[in-house]
Amino acid sequence: MLVRSKRRVIANYRPLVVAESIVVHGDEVVAVGKYEDVKRALAGSEYTEVDSEYVLAPGFVDAHAHPDSLGYNLVLGGKMEASSIKDVLERLGESRAIAGWVIPPRLDPSSLREGRMPYYWEIDTYVRDKPVLLQHISGHMASLNSMGLELAREVLGQIKFGDLEKGWIYEEDLWRLLTHIRSSMREPELEEALLLGLREFESKGVTAVGAAGLSRREVEALKRLDEEGKLPIRVYGYVMYTGGPDFDFDYVEKLVNETWKNSSSKFRVNGLKVILDGALGPRTAYLSDDYSDEPGRRGFLNYSEEELEKVFAEASRRSLQVAVHVIGDAALEVALRAARRVRSLRLRLEHVSLVRDDQLRLLGELGPVLVVQPHFVIADKWITQRVGWGRVWWVYRFKELESVAVTAYSTDAPVEPVDPFETVYAAVTRGLYDGVDYARATLRNAVTVAEALAHYTVDAGLALGDPRLGCLLPGCYADIVELSDDPLLQYDPAKVRGLKARVVKLIKGSK
Structure with a gap:
């Protein structure tokens, strides 16, 4: 042709x-x-x-996104538009129920007058007879009502990451609860949610996506869809690391070998995803010093440095690529220390949102692939409140990062918009025309349109381990x-x- x-x-x-x-x-x-x-x-x-x-x-090649979560969010009605907590709670009656839980679309609390997630007693005022789970836009936090908290305790046994006085749960506890709730979805419902997410990418010109953090059930659903020829775009999966000595590395290794064996396959598994810390929005990203707007709080790690090093060693032994979520500078420090002790590690670092000057040099020495989300610059207008002007120079250092390592662009959708040109615009302007208060001060980390497009195509293909992506050369x-x-x-x-x-x-x- x-x-x-x-x-x-x-x-x-x-x-x-x-x-x-x-x-x-x-x-x-x-x-x-x-x-x-x-x-x-x-x-x-x-x-x-x-x-x-x-x-x-x-x-376009979106190196890090969540087509599964995007699909679930679309099933639930897409983005929630609200100006106050009262607006949000009044709409709970319109929300779809999954396994008896009322689950509205994800919420960005920075768009609300109160600037926070609802408390459990506020949700109880509107819904008391059903459990409610209202997820933060970042995916790292959720608000529950009283019944939701009660059921969460039954499912989890113990809530390790939470602020129960407010009805908030975080990180691993939230993901385990969501996995439990979604387990009730029938296979056709699960497959349709995945296809909804993938079709959304396709509609914006994205032809390949890195699915960052899949459950075993989602992996098997994508395998079926691939075998039936139903995948609209290419998917490169990363199995979610769930921690502990019983994690099945054999399963991941088998998936990698099986899915890469068939040259006509549109679904391949590259390795595993480790979420080391949280997000800046809910203040769960792990920082070396306190959050500027909440003294005494630095966020936390989901896994210890010792456990992370064991994961790295096992991934290295099996030639698995490992993608590690690091947003805070202290989390990045832990990942770099662990990586320096493991040879032949195929390492991706996801987000790398706060990077100190000394860490730039270490990144250059270790040479991991860096996968960043430029639209965070516009979405996180509040970041100077979180980290203060003294640390804002560490934030989203796209130009400096590309000078030390292969840097791929992505959206983290549904956290940020799927549209690639929104991402390119953010990388080029750093929010200069969108009310971002630190934009002009950090313009040295803006990139050109040509650089952004390269990061969103050829570099993203390298991040996914497939140099045939993002180019139209022989x-x-x-x-x-x-x-x-x-x-x-x-x-x-x-x-x-x-x-x-x-x-x-x-x-x-x-x-």
């Missing part, structure tokens, strides 16, 4: 390669070049020709998108933000 753009084909963002046409065979790009040159080379062959009025480019996947305009020719950041990408549907197998 000969695919031609009447404008241009961006075959690669770094190094920049532009052309007029590409030749696709099956699922792969086999040639790229000038239209007349390619046409002459194909003389005497049977092939289909496709013309496009648009700029053609590689599909040997790359034929994952093509049409762009509403050429992003490399935009001089107004607002116009970059408004661009659209649409996946090109080729008839696979055409010559």
